Amino acid sequence: MPERWGIKTTSDDGYINLHSDYSSMVYYAEMLQNTNSVRPVYTGDNYVPISETQKTTFYDMGWVVQFKLTNINTEFLLPFYLPAFSGQQIGILDVIRKDATTWLVNLIYSGNETNTPRVFAFAPLNAMPRPVMEGRWGLNVFDQNNRLVFTDNKQPLRVDDVLLITHPSTIKTGARGTCGNSKSCHINFTSDQTATYTGTATNSSTKLYHIVPSAYGGLAYKDSDSGRGDCGLLELGRYEYAWVYQSWASFRGTVGHIWGTRNHTVDWLSDFAGGYHQFKKGSCGLSGILGFILGGLLTLVTLGAGLVFLVGGALVGFALAGVDSVPSLKAYDADETIDTNTASNLIITDLKYYNISEEIETEFEPYPPGPVPLEYVYSNTFEETPVYWSFRRFRPENSTLPFFGTLEIYAVYPATETTPSTTGMVRIEDFSSDNTIESVTFQGVTYYRGNFVDESLINVYDPVTNVFIGIDYTAYYELGIIGTP
């Protein structure tokens, strides 16, 4: 055994558990939901309408959502998820370092929109600033380069199981039906190819999982026809026609974990789907224009930077964090799977090891989802004690000046065991005119803007001359709060 310094412990199974040459991977914090959960579909030219029910029954769509963690200064991050129910199919799509202190995770999940998983961030201790992590008492361990590698203020990653996962090489082999000259027809793209892996640890409602599946792909259908139709007895000759129908479902590899068993099922969920249909018809009596009709039919749309708009704004919430944080989408024109041969490691731990609560600690529906300890209630009567976020702006009539705005946050802090309830208004001067702010931290409390509730437009008159001078506009939103005053 080479001469070493520092501290080293060995577990009862003979493996190293703590070694001052190596950093712990520690639990840092829970990531917060940053967007609504969406199921984007193509809504560009000649699109085939897809209802919410059809997204499930025909296109096997999962919900795409983004999580965010701020105030973490690390170049390395390992996200873990907690499923909302046994067997829930989940796939981490992207892990994005937005800036020096902000990370984003795009994720897809099965079930209902409200079955949002929870996401937790783990990071190497020696990759974070020491003053943030080092405890003031207890045990702190440093490596030979004076980097903190263990502190008893942060629980290190304790692993229950690790296993390699690969996805099937195909998404669907069963019948899927056909479509023709119709704008209301749908192909059944529901995946039917799965696999099961058995590990050594039993899954439960408290297990956390990390895996970024490598496999993705798509299913597609296309048909077209052209010909001549009869114009009928009263019209001379025939008409020429042509039509094209095309639809697709893009898929990502997912993994589900069956509680009470050691089984993990690999499956597929669609992250983007769509279809388009076009029919063109020539005039009666005219011939020789079929080529013109066929040339005018829409070809498959190549989605790129404009995809945010082609999916009807469903991904706008993601784009607010930056266009470079929007999940990549693809419209397939043929069946294919990619990267199914590359195995990914699934690592399992348990939230109990890190004192993470199994329940989101709030009595009320939180916004954004996560540990919101305070109540939020909006009332526009103002006779009750309101809790709201309002953006107010005023511009004099005929003024060329931009709007100026005032952010007013009015909150009620509920009673605790030792303190009575308190109320207060926080006013934050904001001189932007477009009200794009979604959260603000003021005196250690972070306020989040929720759903729009109401607005008011008040004409303002000079109190002396009674001359109309401008419009006072106020928008009211639900409010979520993290932190206490």
Add this chain to the structure above:
Amino acid sequence: MPDYGLEINGFSFNYGVYSVIEKGVLSGVTTITKEAHPDIRLWQVFFVPVGVRDINARELRPTSSESTVQNAGETYNIITLVPPSVGTTSYLYFILGR
């Protein structure tokens, strides 16, 4: 509760805790020699893509493998990390061990 071992602040070190043996941004073929870490007997490799994965570019994931090499009469066990052959997404790698 066992009568031996190390427990700190309620956390017992009798259970499987992985340490970060190596980490980095995968920028080329990268090799880790296990013999450079003689206390480590279990090894796991994790790749984390950083950034939006471009599925339109048919991006692939990195791969890892293990092999043995002979050098000056000594046998060395090598973990080799290979960047993807297709795609530009940056990947972090974690070599966790215990």
